[in-house]
Amino acid sequence: MKIVNSAAPKKDGMKLATGAPVYTNDLAPKESLIIKLLRSEHHFARIKHIDTSKAEKVPGVACVLTYKDVPNKRFTRAGQTYPEPSPQDWKMLDEIVRYKGDEVAIVAATTEAIAIKAMKLIKVEYEVLEPVLDYKTATEHVSIVHPETDAFTHFEFGFKPEKNIASSYFVEVGDYEKGFEESDVILTRNYETQATHPAMMEPVTTYTYLDHTGRLVVVSSTQIPFHVRRMIANAMDLPMSQVRVIKPRIGGGFGCKQSSASEFFPALVTLKTGKPAKIFYTRKEIFLGTTRRHPFYFEVKIGATKDGIVKAFDVKATSDTGAYGEHAGTVMSACAEKIMAYYKTEGYRFDGKAVYTNHVSSGAYRGYGKTQGGFAIESIMNELAHELNMDPTELREKNIIHLGDHLRLGTSHVYDEDVTRQDTCELEYCLKRGREMIDWYNKYPSVKVSDTKVRGVGMALAIQGSGVLNIDSGSATIKLNSDGFFTLLISATDMGTGCDTILSQMAAESLQVPLDRINVYSADTDVTPYDDGSYASSSTYVTGTAVRKASDKMIETLKSEVAAILSVPCDQVTYSNGVFRTEESTLTLEALGGKLNRKQITVTDSHVCDKEAPPYKAGFVEVEIDLETGQIHVVDFVGVIDCGTPINTNLATVQAQGGMLQGIGMALYEESERATNGDEKNASFLTYKLPSRKDALITRVEFAPSYEPTGPYGAKSIGEIVINTASPAIMDAIFNATGIRVRKLPITPSKFYELLEQNRA
Structure with a gap:
């Protein structure tokens, strides 16, 4: 390449x-x-x-x-x-x-x-x-947020507005009752994530x-x-x-x-x-x-043997969808279907409902349910490790999936028995490499810096998707211009992620031309081909596949045109690096474009996501805590990611760093604070605390050596998975440093100072 x-x-x-x-x-x-x-x-x-x-x-x-x-x-x-x-x-x-x-x-x-x-x-x-302001009691409230009779749903998704339920989702996989019966240790914990703004x-x-x-x-x-x-x-x-x-x-x-x-x-x-x-x-x-991240409340039960084999999970979840139910059901199902997909268990039950309140609506936000669910599951895994007196990295090694294993959860078994269709899974590599990068065995659980400062390390794992299986689709149109350059028309939307660039890179690679010979145009519903849009980590994997298919189709189309011009059979025409060749002749793209200036050559191809191809991540963090003030500072953050082959190494790196910083914000800073009457107290950047580069001076990213055979040039997604490990890893690092377990986000300095004072008392 x-x-x-x-x-x-x-x-x-x-x-x-x-x-x-x-x-x-x-x-x-x-x-x-x-x-x-x-x-x-x-x-x-x-x-x-x-x-x-x-x-x-x-x-x-x-x-x-x-x-x-x-x-x-x-x-x-x-x-x-x-x-x-x-x-x-x-x-x-x-x-x-x-x-x-x-x-x-x-x-x-x-x-x-x-x-x-x-x-x-x-x-x-x-x-x-009378407003409904507490989502944990919304189903029992006397007020009905949506009393109208003309609201409806296209699917049976547990829509019960008379109980203030916008959507519900229930799933059982395997025999979770048997799993708990076979468990030597059973933990039950509650976790809560807050509303955060994009x-x-x-x-x-x-x-x-x-x-x-x-x-x-x-x-x-x-x-x-x-x-x-x-x-x-x-x-x-x-x-x-x-x-x-x-x-x-x-x-x-x-x-x-x-x-x-x-x-x-x-x-x-x-x-x-x-x-x-x-x-x-x-x-x-x-x-x-506008919208914010759904707040979630989890009741989580986990069972395991005394030697650390996880046998079962049981999760009850409630989310606050706010005044309107946009994304309520799909965020809940995403939370349910993927948060534990990388652990091998006897069984699993998930029972969730998204409820209406009289708050601003919740909606889509990077991670889309897996961020909240990942906090709960990875946190209870860390608590289980402590209960078993076991290193949390070694507990994961006993339970994570490997290449060839079948996912117990999700919309399909990702690892097909047909080896030609197997997805990549370098989760074990991510875990081991991250542990090495953070110098885990020398730092776990904590190191005393001074009489007032201590450092602790923590870790977590994550899984995401690469588009929504059998739903998400993308298309690409490629046009040859008169002097041999190409126009790439797409409707994937570049939000600063660089998808215009990486999709152009794929087209240039396939068409065997320099990158500056690809002009990209996006997005205009009159001009560019249909695409679901940029969400669900789909741009690289789904639209990228459409780009590669269209590029290959363009080369074959141009071979036919060259064969007609040179009066030879099509199978005698070869193409390499912008030049068509037969036994007797050559024709450059520039020359061909001139010869075809009265005939426009345009091709379009599409792709529907037919494989899940999950990316994986291991996140490791070191925090320093000031025991006098409660200040928590992220000293080092390591992310090792299996995203297949990165199309653009720079853009993939900054995607990861940005997502890790957002995760730090969710863990330590960001919170939609409300007065007792329900009013928002910090609806501005003056009062809504966001992390800056100074709040995570070191964020180190590495990519697992990986090539996804179903993705374009071996790529999977990276956009969302990068945010999901920060909160549980930071909370466990805090525990390892101080012995204080935090189960509700965020843990700001003032909140943690109160916990320190209670602990000292």
């Missing part, structure tokens, strides 16, 4: 570094109407009366819209393949508001100042209802306009352009042919932009007024009006 598995520079790196106007807000027409949203001041209320007359009279106001002015239909904002499994429970504007920040009215004006002035003149009379740098932004034929054009910072097209058409009662969605550069998403938050409002205004319209969320609106 010449171009794949190299550190090729990011295609848009210089533009981004120099601040070129590439983002949605940079490109919006200057004459766009500016949209502001009046949001609910109550957690739960019914609108008794709304008066917009004064707002409508403000000069410069184009329109003011309420629930009386929008289509009366429910759908979901979650961006997944249709028919979407989330409850269809959201309306553009509703008579009932279900969280403090829910949309009440749309104001469109010529300037932001005018829109804000008009918004303040809207008078709303509410019937305030905190992407580019706010949610959309602008819309009508093109010269009257079609609605939606330009948005979204991970899911084709799903947005479908949702907009459905919401506005338009044929899908009348909606075009364009995605410019995205300044981060992390799953938040896998739900449609902003697209509907400017689309509605443009259709009502005929004018371009733009909405640009403030940072506070990002916190209070």
